[in-house]
Amino acid sequence: xxxxxxxxxxxxxxxxxxxxxxxxxxxxxxxxxxxxxxxxxxxxxxxxxxxxxxxxxxxxxxxxxxxxxxxxxxxxxxxxxxxxxxxxxxxxxxxxxxxxxxxxxxxxxxxxxxxxxx
Numbered sequence: 001x002x003x004x005x006x007x008x009x010x011x012x013x014x015x016x017x018x019x020x021x022x023x024x025x026x027x028x029x030x031x032x033x034x035x036x037x038x039x040x041x042x043x044x045x046x047x048x049x050x051x052x053x054x055x056x057x058x059x060x061x062x063x064x065x066x067x068x069x070x071x072x073x074x075x076x077x078x079x080x081x082x083x084x085x086x087x088x089x090x091x092x093x094x095x096x097x098x099x100x101x102x103x104x105x106x107x108x109x110x111x112x113x114x115x116x117x118x
Contacts, residue, residue, distance in 0.1 A: 030093055049074055 005017050005028055018025040030037070036044075053069050055060060061069060 002028065046075075 001021065001023070001025075005014060008017055014028060015025050018028055050066065050072065053066060057065070057069065
């Protein structure tokens, strides 16, 4: 994204490009500075901690035991890392897509059709 903006900034300007891409120009400038955000730094710390605890426990712990092993003292929060971590942001929310349709299809499959055969 930044490479595209860099290539076209002389022709169109940063703000119009950011508006068209629906990103804030402040986010572009922050990303351009090259310094990691506070969230990226925290994600790196948490990922290192998760990997350490996982390795110490012979890589046998599942997510429930890992959650307990990390504990509240670590500052670990739910789905706290964004890259390279099995618990990614946004995956905890369950979607009930088609729940009503599934219920209707079950009801329809149990119906018996009676009609004249000709």
